[in-house]
Amino acid sequence: MKLTLGLVAALAGCAAAAQQAAEVYILPGASQSSTVPSVSRSLARLILLQRLAPAGKGPSTAEIPNGSDAENVVSLISKFGKEPVPLFGQGETLAPSQLVVMLEGLHDDQIKTLGRSFKSGPSFTISDPPSAHANEKLISNDVYNVGVTNDHKCSIKKLSNPFDKNCWSGKSAVAKYNVQKDPSVVGDLSRLAPHFARLATSGEMETTIVLFHASTASSNVNQWSEKSQELRRRQAAEEVVSVFEVDVEVDLPSSVGESDAKMTIFSSPSKVPTCFTSKEACLSGTNKCSGYGECLNRWAEPDGSDEQSGSDGKGRVCYACHCSKRREKSGGVTQMAGPTCSKQDVSVPFWLFAGFTLLMVGILTFAIGILFSVGEEKLPGVLGAGVSKSK
Numbered sequence: 001m002k003l004t005l006g007l008v009a010a011l012a013g014c015a016a017a018a019q020q021a022a023e024v025y026i027l028p029g030a031s032q033s034s035t036v037p038s039v040s041r042s043l044a045r046l047i048l049l050q051r052l053a054p055a056g057k058g059p060s061t062a063e064i065p066n067g068s069d070a071e072n073v074v075s076l077i078s079k080f081g082k083e084p085v086p087l088f089g090q091g092e093t094l095a096p097s098q099l100v101v102m103l104e105g106l107h108d109d110q111i112k113t114l115g116r117s118f119k120s121g122p123s124f125t126i127s128d129p130p131s132a133h134a135n136e137k138l139i140s141n142d143v144y145n146v147g148v149t150n151d152h153k154c155s156i157k158k159l160s161n162p163f164d165k166n167c168w169s170g171k172s173a174v175a176k177y178n179v180q181k182d183p184s185v186v187g188d189l190s191r192l193a194p195h196f197a198r199l200a201t202s203g204e205m206e207t208t209i210v211l212f213h214a215s216t217a218s219s220n221v222n223q224w225s226e227k228s229q230e231l232r233r234r235q236a237a238e239e240v241v242s243v244f245e246v247d248v249e250v251d252l253p254s255s256v257g258e259s260d261a262k263m264t265i266f267s268s269p270s271k272v273p274t275c276f277t278s279k280e281a282c283l284s285g286t287n288k289c290s291g292y293g294e295c296l297n298r299w300a301e302p303d304g305s306d307e308q309s310g311s312d313g314k315g316r317v318c319y320a321c322h323c324s325k326r327r328e329k330s331g332g333v334t335q336m337a338g339p340t341c342s343k344q345d346v347s348v349p350f351w352l353f354a355g356f357t358l359l360m361v362g363i364l365t366f367a368i369g370i371l372f373s374v375g376e377e378k379l380p381g382v383l384g385a386g387v388s389k390s391k
Contacts, residue, residue: 020129020213020215020216021038021125021126021127021129022125022126022129022210022211022212022213022216023111023115023122023125023126023210023211024044024080024122024123024124024125024126024208024209024210024211025114025115025118025120025122025123025208025209025211026080026123026206026207026208026209027118027120027193027196027197027200027206027207027208027209028120028197028200028201036121036122036123036124036125037076037123037124037125038124038125038126038127039076039124039125039126039127040065040126040127040128040226041126041127041128041129041130041221041224041225042063042065042068042224042225042226043065043068043073043076044124044126044224045059045063045138045142045224045225046059046063046064046073046077047076047077047080047081048100048138048143048208048210049142049143049146050077050081050082051081051082051098051100051172051206051208052098052100052143052146052148052172052174053146053147053148053172054146054147054170054171054172057146057147058146063225065225065226066226076124080123080124082095082096082098082206083095095171096171096199096200096203096204096205096206097162097168097171097172097173097204097205097206098171098172098173098205098206098208099159099162099172099173099174099175099196099205099206099207099208100172100173100174100175100207100208100209100210101156101159101174101175101176101177101189101207101208101209101210102135102139102174102175102176102177102209102210102212103176103177103179103185103186103189103209103210103211103212104132104135104176104177104178104179104180104212104214104216104217105132105178105179105180105181105212105214105217106179106186106211106212106213106214107213107214108213110179110186111211111213113186113190114186114189114190114193114209114211117189117190117191117193118193118197118209119193119197126210128221129212129213129216129219129221130216130219130221130222130223130224131216131217131218131219131220131221131222132178132212132216132217133222134219134221134222134223134224135176135212135224136176137222137223137224138224139174139176142224142225143174146172147169147170147172148169148170148172148173148174149169149174150174150175150176152166152167152173154166154167154173154175155188156175156177156185156188156189156192157188157192159173159175160192160195160196160199162199162204162205180214189209272285272286272339272340273285274318274320274339275298275317275318275319275320276295276318276319276320277317277319278317278319279295279297279319281319282295282319282320282321283295286321286339286340286341287340289321289322289323289340289341290336290340290341290342291341292323292324292326292336292341292342293321293322293323293324293336293341294321294322294324295319295320295321295322296319296320296322297317297318297319298318298319298320299316299317299318320339321338321339321340321341323335323336323337323338323341323345324336324341335348
């Protein structure tokens, strides 16, 4: 009986060690807190990618873990992610560089040593850290897809210089080290910790350090995301709105249903096709022509039916938005244009302005020419004699 209890206790200890959380430090860290937030590996992946990705290339809503509260996810990313780039100005140019360092194979004493050198507690922990193989796939696939590579194989010392183009991918860099293969990394990182903190305080560079316990190397979790890469790619193709974009309420004409009244402030970066194969596809792909038009077949018969020419009895079909006019509250009328009828047609005002400008330039040129020609003509003989010098 005692032997059985001993085996159970040993197995429980092994299971606890195998599930030891990974610690994440974002320099400069806050003061030591009694409660450190714990996040899943999927959410930690979104935070790391958001920090490394340039503007417009961050993760999408399709990558939010299943069953997660979207508001809570956005709140955590806002807290631990990098500052969002303003819509206007040189925000991307002046934003601090982002460095992510991942250390694998650490023991308890090494983790404590690094924690003391950072002079702060972890920003958050990863409750279910994946295996070393998953870390490699994260860098080679997900991080690479946002434009950052680890092919440089630079040392910690070289990475401490954000202006070293040989180690940095623009304003982002990522590195992964196995402490069991190179124990000197712990000492190098401890010595450079104050330097990283100063760069973060000055707004030059922010450093995120992920510490993995040696027990996670052989974890059964072989990927960071709960969804497969193929599933994420397929969902991202359907939903390309970034998780950091917000929804705003806009006023639409009464012809648009209430379900369509909520639109995102940014439109999809993908091109709208010139032709759709069906009216339903046109309505869906153009958000019902933004409420200012109607999807019609360009090659329809005079009676409005689809063209029926062809050996198979099916004619050419090209559904596209035919834009209408929008009546303003002030009483004016604006002609809408564009593939989704979301733009104002400024061709008429432009040609009116351009024509008026050309007309005025022509009139002024003609008037100046007349004055110049009059000044060049000789005076009549009588006037000429009157103004000639007396002898």
